[in-house]
Amino acid sequence: MSSDVVSIPPAAGGLSGSLRVPGDKSIAHRAVMFNGFGQGTALVTGLPAGLDVNSTIVATRKLGAVIEAAPQQGVRALRIRGCAMKPTRPIDPIDCGNSGTTMRLLAGLLSGCGIAFELTGDASLRRRPMGRIAIPLREMGAVIVTAPKGRAPLRVRRSSLRGTQHLLPVASAQVKSALLLAGLSAHGRTCVTESAATRDHTELLLRAMGVDLHEQGGALCIDGPVVPQCVDVEVPGDPSSAAFFLVAAVLVAGSDIRIDGVCLNPTRIGFVHLLKRMGAKIEIETTGVCGGEAVGSLRVVTPRTGTKLCGIEISDADVPAAIDELPILAVAAAAASGRTVISGAAELRVKESDRIASVARLLAGFGVSVQEQPDGMTIHGAGGAFRGAADSDPAGDHRIVMAAAVAALRAPAAVRIRGAGAAAVSYPEFFDTLEGLRT
Ligand code: S3P
Numbered sequence: 001m002s003s004d005v006v007s008i009p010p011a012a013g014g015l016s017g018s019l020r021v022p023g024d025k026s027i028a029h030r031a032v033m034f035n036g037f038g039q040g041t042a043l044v045t046g047l048p049a050g051l052d053v054n055s056t057i058v059a060t061r062k063l064g065a066v067i068e069a070a071p072q073q074g075v076r077a078l079r080i081r082g083c084a085m086k087p088t089r090p091i092d093p094i095d096c097g098n099s100g101t102t103m104r105l106l107a108g109l110l111s112g113c114g115i116a117f118e119l120t121g122d123a124s125l126r127r128r129p130m131g132r133i134a135i136p137l138r139e140m141g142a143v144i145v146t147a148p149k150g151r152a153p154l155r156v157r158r159s160s161l162r163g164t165q166h167l168l169p170v171a172s173a174q175v176k177s178a179l180l181l182a183g184l185s186a187h188g189r190t191c192v193t194e195s196a197a198t199r200d201h202t203e204l205l206l207r208a209m210g211v212d213l214h215e216q217g218g219a220l221c222i223d224g225p226v227v228p229q230c231v232d233v234e235v236p237g238d239p240s241s242a243a244f245f246l247v248a249a250v251l252v253a254g255s256d257i258r259i260d261g262v263c264l265n266p267t268r269i270g271f272v273h274l275l276k277r278m279g280a281k282i283e284i285e286t287t288g289v290c291g292g293e294a295v296g297s298l299r300v301v302t303p304r305t306g307t308k309l310c311g312i313e314i315s316d317a318d319v320p321a322a323i324d325e326l327p328i329l330a331v332a333a334a335a336a337s338g339r340t341v342i343s344g345a346a347e348l349r350v351k352e353s354d355r356i357a358s359v360a361r362l363l364a365g366f367g368v369s370v371q372e373q374p375d376g377m378t379i380h381g382a383g384g385a386f387r388g389a390a391d392s393d394p395a396g397d398h399r400i401v402m403a404a405a406v407a408a409l410r411a412p413a414a415v416r417i418r419g420a421g422a423a424a425v426s427y428p429e430f431f432d433t434l435e436g437l438r439t
Contacts, residue, residue, distance in 0.1 A: 007414045010413065011252040017436065019433060022048035022427055024240075029056045031205065037085050039082055046077075051425050060080075063094075098122050112161035112224075120152055125152060183224050205291070231291075237260070242259045248409055257437060260297045274312065274314060279307060282298060283297075309335060319344050327362075330363065330370075331406055334381055335410060358394060358397055386412075394417065405430070405431065
């Protein structure tokens with residue numbers, strides 16, 4: 001991971017502008033991967049330039065899909081010819097980089113395709129739990145060897161899968177998706193029951209690709225084997241990237257920003273409702289539907305006198321629809337008056353970094369007191385400007401890097417952020433876009 005340092009001065013005036021954010025990372029992974037395994041060809045437009053999605057593109061190509069740039073359709077457009085669920089056996093391990101979505105979804109998709117393969121990744125990904133997919137995939141017949149403690153690399157022998165019923169102990173769209181994707185090649189019915197509703201991009205896209213993914217007694221079911229049909233996807237803007245600018249505009253008095261073309265899928269915009277509960281003024285306008293996903297704009301107007309935010313309780317029911325935005329919500333909570341208690345969020349400990357520890361360290365650097373709990377944290381809001389944090393070291397985690405940059409806007413002096421290059425995992429243009437909003 002990059003070790004470069006970026007210096008962020010405090011905001012001198014409001015942030016202003018109308019912008020678009022890069023294509024949604026979750027939808028982009030799926031659009032590339034599912035079409036790469038589908039029958040036929042598809043055009044995928046609006047892809048983000050981040051490293052995570054690039055890991056999926058490189059891996060899918062290695063597995064036999066033909067993926068070519070389609071420059072006449074836009075800079076981030078790809079034409080994909082799928083391998084129709086008959087991937088080429090990869091000679092070398094597939095490197096998923098920093099991307100949990102690439103590893104977990106590919107493991108499910110590939111396990112029943114009748115080839116041996118190995119999935120690996122960077123040091124952060126090799127620390128993350130993979131037993132949560134390896135165990136249920138083994139129940140389906142996959143022969144998987146993990147590193148100790150159920151970690152990557154995952155070595156999978158040539159296997160044949162049978163449809164199985166799964167009850168998911170953790171609320172995870174990645175695990176749900178891995179098992180539904182395994183259901184495409186399994187013989188018989190695969191059913192997945194979630195412990196809490198998580199992002200549903202896999203369901204939406206598989207249905208758009210003609211897969212009969214139906215609900216039965218609260219479970220999502222697929223009758224395999226079945227080959228999805230390639231379908232064009234226009235990837236909408238990533239709400240998780242938009243979240244950083246929304247919080248920045250909420251925290252900086254006199255701001256007025258509008259973000260267009262954002263994915264407004266309800267399973268993704270829980271953070272907007274949580275920010276509103278804190279007292280932020282955010283307008284949501286749905287303008288259409290793109291590839292089955294609601295799309296529209298988000299606008300924040302903060303008066304010159306600033307917005308008075310108050311602490312709130314964020315509990316397990318709120319967590320799945322805001323899981324990736326909890327670090328930036330914690331920055332908003334740090335600027336609010338009173339206590340914000342986040343609970344039911346133990347999953348944060350197994351993200352790209354331990355995001356409970358990373359957020360606590362980040363906010364402590366800005367003079368904000370945070371108590372960690374195993375499944376969350378209590379943030380004692382500063383209610384005003386932050387204290388200085390000359391240096392911030394966000395553990396090489398892209399979302400903590402961007403959260404640090406937003407917090408720096410409220411600091412009394414410039415803040416140096418170490419390892420800022422990690423933002424490129426999801427949002428390489430982040431710092432330029434942030435600078436462009438200053439007035
Ligand atoms: C993702 C699901 C979430 C999220 C991750 C992307 C996806 O992970 O944190 O950034 O694309 O399915 P979990 O499903 O493991 O919670």
